Amino acid sequence: MPNARPLSLALALGLVAMLSSPGADAARKKAPSRAPAVSPACTDFHELANADWLKATPVPQTGAVTVLGTLADTARQQQRQLLEQAMGAPQGNVQKLLGDFWASGLDEAAVEADGSKPIAPLLARINAIRKAKDIPASIAALHQVGIPVAFNFAPDVDLKALDRHIGYFMQGGMGLPDPAFYTRTDADTVALMARYRAYVKQILALTGTPAARLDAESALVIQLETELARTAQPLAGINNPFxxxxxxxxxxxxxxxxxxxxxxxxxxxxxxxxxxSLSDPALFQQLNGMIGRLPAEQWKAYLRWRVGDAMAPYLSQAYRDAEFEFRGRVLRGEVIAPARWEQVLDAINVAAGPMLGHEYVARHVQRDTLRQAALMVDQVREAQIAAVKRSTWMSEDAKAEAEAKLAALKIEIGKPLRDLDYTVQPMGRGSFGGNMLIASTWRHAQEMKRIGKGNADRRWDVLPQQPALAYDLAQNRLIVTAATLQAPIFGEAAGTAARFGAFGALVAHEISRAIDAKGALVDAKGELRSWWTPADKSAWTLIGNQVAAQYAGYAFPGVKDAKVNGELTRDENMADLSGVEIAWEAFTAAQPDAGQSDRQAFFQAWAGLWAQQLAPNEALQRLTAEPRAPGQWRTNGPLANLPAFGTAFQCKPGQPMQRDEAEQIKLWR
Known part of the structure; x- marks a missing residue:
């Protein structure tokens, strides 16, 4: 989009008006007619609403800077402050444990002196393996401490009984994220594998392999992983839950x-x-054969490598440097390693996240804030139910099921209704690596408790201290984390209109997931069945095609001559449109006498969520892989379909921010 504002055009029109006023030279030739000026609000509302932020935030050299990313940074700083205070003046036993954990991680001298000591008991057990029959017990023991080897095993929803979790046996145990790396022969992959071999050798050396055996043992490790990879499913297949x-x-x-x-x-x-659940019997049959066929020394090298690799971020500098050079620089594309406090915070969230979440909620969420948020969620839900009732495209049977499902929607705000047991064994300040293993063992045990009847809603898949607003399809549950309940989503200083425009629209975005094409695969009773008729599916597809076509006409910011991928972003764009439509209905129902300034504040709050600056490489990557439209179009795309926006800012049909009535896309209005 052009950055120039129509200021020069406005000045020119003002000059024409002066020359045309009564008393001007009647003999002057008539000035040529010009198109009327279009206000900035009606040209590019995203740029207008976020002008100050965009001006103050330069384009980064790499990655992205976004408003919601800044919220995540704020939440991390809040966690840091909490841990700092818990380290110095803990309030209660949980804070004492967290403060000690935090202190042990920040004491880099002690971490350095600790070296490999935290994993020494694990390595000793591995080194004691003598026969094939000893290997399975070592595999099980490493899973117990949160280090999955040979395969993955984790709880997930039973697709035939969504109210329970079962344990899923799945492929895993490889040090590279994609099985294809082990078998491709192109130059880039060959180069990557050379870097990987060097990293494996570094970790093996740190865990005790003599220098003379490093080449041989690293080759054994990669050979074992390659054998796993040859039988593994491609990532595209394994990411499909069915x-x-x-x-x-x-x-x-x-x-x-x-x-x-x-x-x-x-x-x-x-x-x-x-x-x-065990979906790949051939892989496990191969693993079963590998236990007896591969020599014990090969398994020992592999298991020591997996322990060293998994624990490398929490051990001495030599481990951390090796891990960052390969996983940070090569795989994740990071240039600079995170600050030490960030590394320790990430570690605590991985191993003891629910403990920190318990304290974060107590400190940062007021009871009145929870009450206000819950009230707004209910108002949005009622608006969605009303929209379903008057829908012109949804069949009567589908309407009845959608209403029932929305009425049954579970709402959890701040923290999970069923708190995890967040008490863990005393950790102390002695050993950060040791603390990580203690906490990781505890966390793994909590995960295993999710398996079984009645445990599916045991906890969230996000932590309260991390900003997230999500719909849980399996549990028909809306999740709003504690960290979300602050600016710019639900700020204390924000008025009702702004809260509806930001928080309300995000809530409506997620609630729409209960009754969209994917939501229609699970009914109000939590059973896996399609409750849309063929006509419902056709109507939804037609609307989706219109949305895809609208967004495909938008230029992709930061990538020359590129357009937004309308098909890739279709689902999110439909949810955005639904979100703004329903939130506006909820707002006008709650504030029927709202003045123009409040109505404008609603849309300004929506726009304020999506300010972003993308580095050129980040923009190019998002063009082909990101299922959400760029921030400019998350703002402008839905609003251009709403007559209420045009009324609030005096935009006329046909202007960029107000599509002609025949072109306007309607989901629920």
């Missing part, structure tokens, strides 16, 4: 894979459920 769902009675798997001793594995994890 591909991973293959329920089987627990008692049946013990006889199939005797070498793996999966019955003993489950017992070690504290899992006694009668059902598990």
């Amino acid at each position: 591909n991973n769902y293959a329920p089987v009675a627990t008692r049946e798997i013990t006889g199939r894979y005797r070498n793996l001793q999966l019955d003993a594995f489950l017992k070690a994890q504290g899992v006694n459920d009668d059902l598990v």
